[in-house]
Amino acid sequence: MGSKFLGVSAIALAMALSAGVASARDQIRIVGSSTVYPFTTAVAEQLGKTGGVKTPVVESTGTGGGMKMFCDGVGVNFPDATNASRRMKIGEFETCQKNGVKDIVELMIGYDGLTLSHSKKSAPTKLTRAQIFLALAKNVPGPDGKLVPNPYKSWNQIDPSLPNKPIEILGPPPTSGTRDSLHELIMEPGAEQIPALKALKASDRKAFDAAWKTIREDGAYVEAGENDNVIVQKLEANPNAYGVFGFSFLEENAAKIQGVTVDGVVPEMDTISTLKYGPSREMFVYVKKAHVGVVPGLDKFAQEYVSDRAAAEGGYLEKKGLVPVPKAKLAEAKANVGALKVMTGEGLPK
Amino acid sequence: MTDTSMAPPETGIRTFDYGSDEAQARVKRRYKTEARFKLYGLLAVLFAGAFVFVLLADIVRKGMPAFFEHRVVLTLDLDASLIDPTGRREIDVLRNADYNKIVMDAWRANFPEVTQRAERRRLEALVSSGAADDLRAAVIRDPALIGQKVRFPVLLSDDADLHFKGLSTRISAVAGAGALDVKVNGREVELNGSGQPFAAILADVKAGLMQDAERVGAELARLPASQQGGNNAALDARRIELTQKVAELRRRAGDAGSAETIDFSAMPSRIIRAEGAAIRLQEIGPGSAKGFLLVAPQREIARLESWTVATFATPESNRKASDADISWLETLNARGAIEKAFATRFFSSGDSREPELAGIRGALIGSALTLLVTLIVCLPLGVGAAVYLEEFAPKNRFTDILEVNINNLAAVPSIVFGLLGLAMFLNFFGLPRSAPLVGGLVLALLVLPTIIIASRAALKAVPPSIKEAALGVGASHQQAIFHHVLPLAMPGIMTGTIIGMAHALGETAPLLMIGMVAFIVDIPQAITDPGTVLPVQIYLWSDLPEVAFQAKTAGAILVLLGFLFVMNGAAILLRRRFERRW
16 A cells, blocks of 8 residues: 555656756746835736736745846846835845846835824824934933933933833844844934944944944833734734834724824824835835746736826825835836846945 | 551561551552642643644634635626627637726726725725636526626625724714704815714813823933033933823813814724715814715715714724725625635635635645555555564664664654755656646655654564464565554554654755745646645745735645644544454
């Protein structure tokens, strides 16, 4: 009986293996950020419904993981596009070049605002990024300007006008792209608002960077995992707590949570797309030019992403929570996609 | 025949007096300990049971809405010139017709007063984008429909669906007092009545203001005191702001006769309903009110004898469905056009970014294909290894090391198998990403140790006499094993295999590396098509911002639990049927 099984399964496996060896691919494959995933999947589905090609497969791997796979090489075994909740870094661009991924088309697809949100049951809060920095950093400047371990336990210790509530902030773990944004959009600018740290930046850049890159570990900041819905549920249960997540979650859950006014600006569609709201960021999709024409529909995918019905104001991506790009920029993006303009690597962040 | 009163015989043997008080106390204590232990056990079971019950009840409560959908039954005009202008019924022509226009024309016809662009978009957003796909499928299935007017159930969007599932706002309706004179100017409405018809509503609004005042007052009381010599500018400004706010709210709440303007971002909305119309009140005085016509009446109205006022408890800006959305939906509901039905599409369609269209079928088929590959690979390998190690392998250092390693392998974190799968199956063998084939192979590695261990235990449990008898009548070693021991061990092996499979069914971590954590719309047809599995689908849905996906998540968990119950049920059944006792 066992031997029969063995034979049958060996044949089945052999057949499967021979069928599985990759030949040309007829389906677009996309990897990358979990923040951009909800938008790219919407575009993918639309393309599958109307574009006459198979619905692209979209993986949620995180921005960094996606970049790595994307830059590994050109060919059917490598993804055609990657989502990123930040711009490609110069190091990643160089890796891409080295591995033969020479021609990359960059699409700026819209904005996402990083919000600090809390339950509707509590009174609205106004904070500056410096105050958020003081609540979150592991080391903060003491009375003499030297860095000391964060002594603040409640908000009114940071500033007397703030409520007498314990500091409780739920946010993303270090693996998340949202955590990168927390550092870059809130912690670093927040640190620069504090005179003692500004002086430190001039004198000792390394110590300054360490200050905004290190989040306290004494329980005031809770790593709540990648699942933003869980954070929303916890905020509902605890009116004292604040949560860090993208604007789309704030919008979808407007019945339960409200956004904190940061540096005097309320997180809204308008304030984010004009970048008036400080902690807002641009989101990108990178497409391999070498795969256009090889993998069917890849050019259509890029066109769909910047089309009016998707990316313009009132388009379906706005309904999914993306803050759309202004008209002029969208026109530019469309021209770039039409001509498949290739990135030069100039002006990329480190 | 015993006589307890008889004196113990004097033989030097130790005797026990079971009747003494001490002995009886001892017995009693023993019984007590046992009773206590039983109670602990029972409590532990009840405690665990309560947890399971709460968990299941929560999931069922959250998941049930996913199995139902709401539709609006519309009369669609399937105009032949629109669908099939050539009249030849060619499939390509039928497929590319503009079904969305047909659905939207019929939908908008319900509310002809909606003409403004933004308002029209809101109205259109209440119908799912999948409605046109449904109609397309129906027409292609039965082209005889073309040219007819048919009553067709049109799927509502997720927000509209959530409203009917009671997840937008609480609505309370009370009958209005007294007749109203109505003056309509475009969409603006003026309502006047003798005898203060709005007094009750106004009092309600004022009560709400009083509550607001108390809330702000409490916030003011929580502000810390100013510090001597400190920088108190921000604090003082906030204190003055809040004090003024409280005074203003108190004044408005106390003045019973003054009119109030409704702030839709903070106050409940109040809608007057009469004659099929819905009027949202914007300014309320005791005897008159101004409002906006959300839904036009069926005939012109100048005077309302009877009317009701509906209060939407959640302020408009705190919910996805606007006052207009809810009024449109409720109007249709009152006309009997809304139907609730079992959502067969949850089981018949693949993933989607539209919550009302997303289904579990892709993940279900993906799970089945993946487990099939796992079973085909690991059952023969696992049983073969177990038979060899148990019956044929020499007992030496090498097999000892082998055995220890198999046991260790069972405890390796599952993500490691994913990394192995990535390196071996994808990079070395070049198998396709996201395919159930690779997923199945990776999971086979994961459950192989479990199956080997379970199979060896099952083989060991077969009495040696069976094998010895077979050897005794001249069977070879192999014949003895394959003809006698293995068939008797099979129920145990099957049980172990199914438990291993159930383990594999719940895994997501190893699948992340090989690309099965992905948005895949097309339902996999073969083991090399891209596919995903049930637990991954649950994970992906749970992470999406739309509220309606929460019900889908719980629904998918129920499906996964159902799948598990079936598998474990099969394990029990197999054991019951084939188990042999000696």
